[in-house]
Amino acid sequence: MSPKEQIQSLRDELREHNFNYYVNDNPTISDFEFDKKLEQLKTLEAAHPEFYDATSPSVRVGGEVTKNFHTVKHINRMYSLDNSYSIDDLRDWETRIKKIVDGDIQYTCELKYDGASISLHYENGKFIQAVTRGDGNQGDEVTANVRTIKSVPLQLKGDDIPKKFEIRGEIVLPWEGFHKMNEEREAQGLDLYRNPRNTASGSLKLQDSAEVAKRPLDCLLYSLAGSNLPVKTQFDSLEYARKWGFKAPKESKLVDSIEEVFEFINHWDVARKELPYETDGVVIKVNSLDQQDELGFTAKAPKWAMAYKFAAEQVSTKLEEITYQVGRTGSITPVANLEAVEISGTTVRRASLHNADQIEKLDIRVGDEVYVEKGGEIIPKIVAVDLSKRPENSVPTVYATHCPECHTELVRSEGDAKHYCPNEMACPPQVKGRIQHFISRKAMDIDGIGSETVDQLVEAGMIHNYADLYDLTVEQVLPLDRMAQKSAENMINGIAASKQVPFERLLFGLGIRYVGETVAKKLAKQYKNIDALLKMPAEPEKNGLDLFADVTSAADKKIEELTAVPEIGESIARSLVEFIQDDYHIALIDRLKTAGLQLALSEEQLEGQTEKLTGKSFVISGVFEMSRNDLKKLVEDNGGKNSSSISSKTDYLIRGDKMGPSKLEKAEKLEITMISEQEFLDMVK
């Protein structure tokens, strides 16, 4: 993949993980893996500033508002925190901030509570509202739920209480309550909650506050927001908060240097295990609020604060067996089955081994004593083998050669870390996975059918692919487990309604490898309908050069045409061509067409699309009457290209108010044509 494709694909992937984590409270990868991917994205973005995007997960707070609560715009934005992992990172941070502020800097060290961010609003000493962080600009109003938490004071005490202010903190589920809830679930034969963080966050979003009241949640506070606060430092804010009746943990400490910060970290890395709630690091904040003001914020986090994440905890245990898991795209993941051990409060029985290379690198064998690490992740990982304890009769691991689900021989293409099961049509997890992807929110978003229903339908042999969904009837699905007349009707209606889902989402739903949301949009825009995509390349004019055309295969010609589309690179093109040259896929697409799905952009989508700006590159800078996104969309709808930075390739700079002086200077130097918002609108009128 080209760097651009890599950036896009990482952004898409991280957005999906953010959604699973913050909205569904049900992450599908570990925090460790998430952070690694985010680091990878940041490195790529730093090397390619031309692909800057203000909506990238690297520069945005990860959450969202949900549809289930009243949405409230934050008066004071809620930010995330930047992360660091070593004393050197912290020293670098200190060097950066010392360049900006004058005078000595003191730091408040606090523990980083692992829960869900919350903002509590008080007026005249009374609790009036609680709002989640959401996307940082707006959040969900969960007042009724937060009111049930006993440590949230409804009426404040003491003096100096500002007439109106906000206090921020974390809703956590202490260990004891978490274990108790899980014991009850175990007794009822239900799946266990994974960790206190996701459970706390999920509890907060329950619709029934009587149910929330039953959960032993706690609320730990750490900062004040508002004007006219009676405090000048972070440390004072905590003292005041305690005086007014808030639970602001006393472990926080005021220090004068990064060395002392490190002492605090070292102490709590061990001592935190005795705390009643989960912590995942330390937060270091510049103490003086004036200095904080001077430092300000990035788009995602305050520059005056830094989180230090504790290293993951390690334990050793025995590897009993290696099994293999098949993913939705047929990728194989080896899994270590372990003798059960307790790590950071949870029992661990399985760990991911990633791929064949990883097994080889660790030379890991059944019977080995292994070190397992868990850093807030769901599936822990094996970091090393204790060779001193290796049994004498141990034999090297031989990687699986056949799919554990369908017994097809596995393949591994060159340059690919993973093995694949190529039996796309009949390998059960692949069949289920592809249909689940098809119905998922960002694809066809089919209401009334969940992943369990898909499993049942496939197992009963009622569907074999996503096209089969459109042949189902109410009578057919009624006999399924837990299905009643009403739910069966909902399901069939949901499927019927999905026939109106726009072309680009259907294209994404087809599950073509490397064709994520963004690429699907690009393709839909470029080709406008499925036939054009299937029939490309457009017939070339007959001429003498045709002699050469014959030596290139049809597939190569297709790939060539596709890679000429902006932002479509070699691997995407190759995967797409493979997909559309397969008769099975063509037959599926034909059936979707017959069923009446949207295999072309609608009139409405086509309307307003012109070629007026084809070949022209635009940079939009400053503040405008219209939203920047609408401006960008107009550029694209008319065939132009948006770019975030000015270069000699820029044709037009659309100049708004308050444009940065350095951009202006650059544009003048390169003699870029500058136009106003109105002049641009005239161009596309």
Ligand SMILES: NC(=O)c1ccc[n+]([C@@H]2O[C@H](COP(=O)([O-])OP(=O)(O)OC[C@H]3O[C@@H](n4cnc5c(N)ncnc54)[C@H](O)[C@@H]3O)[C@@H](O)[C@H]2O)c1
């Ligand atoms: N596994 C996944 O799919 C997935 C997806 C998204 C995010 N994540 C994980 O979530 C984390 C990122 O989440 P985030 O943006 O909420 O950032 P974060 O949790 O790393 O840090 C910011 C948050 O820390 C909290 N906090 C706790 N104690 C605090 C204190 N004393 N002072 C100030 N703030 C304090 C605040 O709520 C703040 O919003 C990462 O660790 C990432 O791995 C995982």
Ligand SMILES: [Zn+2]
């Ligand atoms: Zn298989």
